[in-house]
Amino acid sequence: MGFLDIDNTTKSYGPVEVLHEIDITVEEGEFLVLVGPSGCGKSTLLNMIAGLEEITSGEIRIKDQVMNGVHPSKRNIAMVFQSYALYPNMTVGQNITFGLEMHGVPKAERDKAMNDVAQLLQIEQLLDRKPGQLSGGQRQRVAMGRALVRNPDVFLFDEPLSNLDAKLRVDMRTEIKKLHHNLGTTIVYVTHDQIEAMTLSTRIAVMNGGYVQQLGTPKEIYDTPSNLFVATFMGSPSMNLIPVKLRVDGEAVVAETESSEGDTLSLSVPNPSARLKSYNGQTVTMGVRPEALTDAEGADHRSTHIEKVLNKVTVTEPAGSDTFVTTTIGGAECVARMRADTEATPEEVTEFAFNMEKAVFFDPKSEDRIV
Amino acid sequence: MQSAPDFKTRLQVWLPKLVLSPSIAMVLVFVYGFILFTVYLSFTDSRILPSYGWVGWENYSKLFRLSHWEIAITNMAIFALLYMVICTVIGLALAIFLDQKIRGEGALRPIYLYPMALSFIVTGTAWKWILDPGIGIENTMHSLGWESFAFDWIKNREYALYTVVLAAVWQTSGFVMAMFLAGLRGIDNEILKAAQMDGASNWNLYRRIIIPQLRPAFLSAFVILAHLAIKTYDLVIALTGGGPGRATELPATFMYSYTFTRNQMGIGAASATIMLMTIAAIMVPYLYAELREKR
Amino acid sequence: MSVASQDTTIRTGRVTRALIYLTLLLFALFYLMPLFVMVVNSLKPLHEITSGNMMALPEVWTIEPWRKAWSEAQIGVQATGLKPYFWNSIKMVVPAVFLSTMLGALNGYVLTKWRFRGDTILFGLMLFACFIPFQIVLIPMARVLGIFGLAGTTWGLVLVHLVYGIGFTTLYFRNYYAAFPTELVRAAQIDGAGFFQIFWRILLPSSGPIIVVSVIWQFTNIWNDFLFGASFADFSSQPMTVALNNLVQSSHGVKEYNVHFAAAILAALPTLLVYIVAGRYFVRGLMAGSVKG
Structure with a gap:
């Protein structure tokens, strides 16, 4: 039993089931992020933990206490809302x-708790103001203070940073992470921003269509x-998906695809699983993240499986720290992350390096990863 | 272990409905219950008091044979049509004029609107004496030396109804102006800019771009005015008392006099039912559309 | 309006503009004329009206008609003036406005923040009740008031106005609370506030403007009502409007037009004052009753 158990929980509105048998266990001190596109059910799940929406079936337990039907205020939870x-x-x-x-709680105790929190969040000078007089960042702090x-068992955050401008968002993100680190509280955090999810969480639940993916x-x-x-969904720019034909030759597996110039590219796959080998002769989807598709000089030196290929560049997008280079491999548009001073130029053929240690393969029909 | 929701939590679930229920009960009884009762009475032989002898459609067929009722509904049709059209025209014109960055708009608007704050009885009293040939406008003109001036509509069977229209328009046209003005102010300025760039003249700007966008305001004005017209009662009582003769009798005054002074409750109930049906035919689709959009 | 709107004035020629101003002024005169006539003639001796010019200022200024209208005029069978009827109106309006606004606020709160299946239908039923021709309820209402011993009493009128007013007050509060962030209610729930605590501590303190709108609307409507007052009140409870009409329509004696005008102004004064003091809210109430949302 964990600290917070979401046990086989579903949610229906009338005949429509919007959450399907969700099973998540959160340990004490964990920072769980629920991430997914809008309408995936993540906020509904959070509201069910908070007691703001009823549970259709299954159980939610906090510290082994069943929370179904318990009033939100009796669950010893606290919530930070999107609008604060x-x-x-x-x-x-x-x-x-x-x-x-x-x-x-008696007034004296309340005031003491308030002062402690105000000090922790550095909002002492704001205590007598009304929310209307505060800036976005200050409101955010007050919401966290509340x-x-x-001193709840579980903190719930419902997209708390989405109303802030880009710079403040990054600052507050760090702030929340620090807070979690210092206080060691258990947090469930909903966001649609995959970068927030990656940076803040100890664990992530990626949701879509009412399922935990x-x-x-x-x-x-x-x-x-x-x-x-x-x-x-995770990663930006997102993972490149290239259709490849697998060819098994004894212990070795080669993924074949076509370059922009019509040449056959043969990329050898390290440590292929038996399952992958069973796809011999079939076309599968190869996933390669942009940072695993680089220029030759920028390739990961620790990797033992760098495959270099020649391909034509379509567009280059300098982003300061890196340059994103777009190209077409196997008919699929791909983005490569190259060094800032790369020599790649549009309409010219340049050398791309695949880090095949990082390549993953998906069954094109079921869309599941081939383990 | 499954913990059943405690009493307080369950109370919180029921409390909202509990709080709403007295209002719902009142409305169900005093509005819908009463409507049913009146509709039922319209099929009975009730005279001075409700009585429960079923007479079918007799009251309705009697009603439509009464010349008194025929006058009332003819008057209603003329009154409602003139009242709604004139209010709309004046309201729209004033709104458009006021929207031309008029100096003193802040002073004019409350002047146009204040009649809406008055009781129809006050309005009726004021206009009754203003229109009275003996002391009002006619008398004033005579005393100013215009001896041949005649303005006795309020005493004239042919024209008395138009004095009701006049007083009613005086009372509500400012409100219609406010509705159109709100509509005008809600139109996106960039659209007007674009139309001006396209070379639209002022006339075309209003005819092709602005007035079509006021459709919701037209609809609201129509609904409000129609419902006010059908309910018009106090104004007629104070202004003309339904006269001279029956010249300004309306369904509302007809219902009142048949039910409470002529002791023909069955017929009175039948006329009230017809008034309700008329208003329902206008209001129900409107409210249905309004409430559905809000979802 | 934003700054951007400044340069989008529809340009009009000078002649057009002059005509526009002229029309606007003429209509202003049209709307003001009856008020002018009422005020001027209420300050004249009677013979100046009957023999003279209604539009002229008084030659002899007098407040005698006002005094008479307030405390002496013959209304019905007694020569009491409007004074007792004024208090009848006050005794009816105050509780009716208070109760209908309170109920409307609670209803609006439930219908927006504690929604349940079928709530829109219930609201629609309440709203339609605002628009029925009241002739349809006169007969049964008279019976019911009689059965409960409320016939001819002020409390009977309060009940009637409450019943037929909650549709509007509910509409106001529902529209207002619909724009009130539901997250605040949820936050308060997590903080442990109950149904009524959320209403008192969170919603009501932010409801100032809509309470004003509702109070003004109800006050104006109930004060100006004639039909219910004429149908269900007796001498001890008749409101101002009924008394004014009785005064003006009474057929015996000399018609004292100056007293009638003074009485009409007295009957209009409370709502006019409200309009002058809080016209902005009055207009908001009017608009909310027609163009919703």
Whole structure:
């Protein structure tokens, strides 16, 4: 039993099932991020943990206590909302202590808790202001303060950074990560931003269409996505998907595709699994992240399986630290991440290096990764 | 272990419906229950008091043979048509004029609108004496030396109905103006800019671009005015009392006098039912559309 | 309006503009004329009206008609003036406005923040009730008030106005609360606030403007009502509008036009004052009753 158990939980609105048998266990101190496109059910799941939406079937348990039918205020959780949901008619201080007041905590204790939290978040000078007088970042802090002061078992965050501008978003992200690190609290965090998911989480649940597509550490999700949806949703620019024909020759497996010049490219696959070998002669989808498709000089020196090919460049996009080079391999448009001073020029053939250690393969029909 | 929701939590689930229920109960009884009761009465032989002898459609067939009722509904048709058209024309014109960056708009708007805050009884009283030939406009003109001036519509069977239209227009046209003005102010300025770039004249700008975009305001104005027209009662009572003769009798005054002074409750109920059906025919589709959009 | 709108004025020629101003001014005169006539003639002795010019200012200024209208005029069988009827109206309006606004606020809160299956239909039923011709309920209402012993009483009128007013107040609060962030309610739920605590502590403190709109609308409507007052009230509860009409329509004695005008202004004064003080909210109420959302 974990700290927070989501056990076979489904959610239906009338005859429509929007969440299908979700099974997630969160350990104490974990930072779980629910990520997915809008409408995937991640916010619904969060609201079910909070008690704001009813559970159709299955159980949600916090510290082994079944939470089905328990009022949100009795679950010992706290939530930070997308709009911050600060009470407009109350001061910052009243906002922070409202929950304690509702739980009958005496005034002296409330004030002490408020001051501790205000100090932690550096919002002491704001306590007497109204939310309308605060900037976006300040509101965000107050919203977190309101959650922290309750000292809850689980923190729930519902896209808390999506209303901030780009720079503030990065700052607050770091802030939240620090907070988690220092306080060691258990957090469930919903976002549609895969970078937030990667940077903040200890584990990620990638959701789509009411299903958890994959549950794992950021590294697992990134390096070994369980299906095409996870592969393309996580990572930016997204993973290149190239149709290749597998040819098995004894122990060796070669993935064949065609260059932009019409030449056959044979890329040898390291440590092929038996399962992969069973696809001999078939066309599968090869996934290669942009950073595993580079110029020859930029290729990972520790990798033992670098395959160099010649191909024509379509577009180059200098991004400062790197240059993204677009090319067509096997009829699929691919993005390569090259060094900033690469010599690749549009309409000219240049050398691309595949890091085949990082290549993954998907069954084109089931879209699942071939393990 | 499965913990059943405790009493307080369950109460919280029921509380919203509990709070809403007195209002719903009141509306169901006092509005819909009463409507059913009145509709039922319209099929009975009720005279001075409700009585429950079923007479089928007799009251309705009697009603439509009454010349009194025929006058009332003819008047209604004339009144409603003139009232709605004139209010709309004046309201739209004033709104368009006021929207031309008029100096003093802030002073004019409340002047156009204040009649809406008055009781129809006050409006009726004021216009009753203003239009009275003995002391009102006619008398004023005579005292100014224009001896041949005649303006006695309010005492004239042919024209009395138009004085009701006049007073009603005076009361509501400012409100219609406000509705159109809100519509005009809601139109995206960039669209107007684009149309001006396209070389549209002012006339074409209004005819082709702006007025078509006021469709929702036209619809609302129509619904509100139609419903006010059908309910017009106090104004007639105060202004003409339905007279001279029956010249300004409307369904609302007909219903009241048949039910409470002539003791023909069955016929009164039948006329009320017909009024309700008319309003329902306008309001139900409108409310249905409004509430559906909001989802 | 944004700055960008400044340069998009539709350009009009000078003659057109002059005509526009002229039309606007003429209509202003049209709307003001009856008020002018009422005020001017309420300050004249009677013979100046009957023998003279309605549009002229008084030669002899007098407040006698006002005094008479307020405390002496013959209304019905008694020469009481409007005074007792004014208090009848106040006693009816205050509780009816208060109760209908309270209920409307609670209904709007439930219908937006505690939605349930079928709530829109219930709201539609309440809303349609605002628009029925009240003739359809007169007969049964008279019976029911009689059965409950409320016939001819102020409380009977309060009940009637409450019943037929909650549709509008519910509409106002529902539209207003629909724009109120639901996340605030959820946050308060997690903070442990119950149904009524959320209403009192979170929603109501932010409801100032819509409460004003609802109060003004209800006040104006109920004060100006004639049909219910005429149908269900007796001498002890008749409101101002009914008294004014009785005064003006009474057929015996000399017609004291100056007193009628003074009485009409007295009957209009409370709503006019509200309009002058809070016209902005009055217009908002009017608009919300027609163009929703």
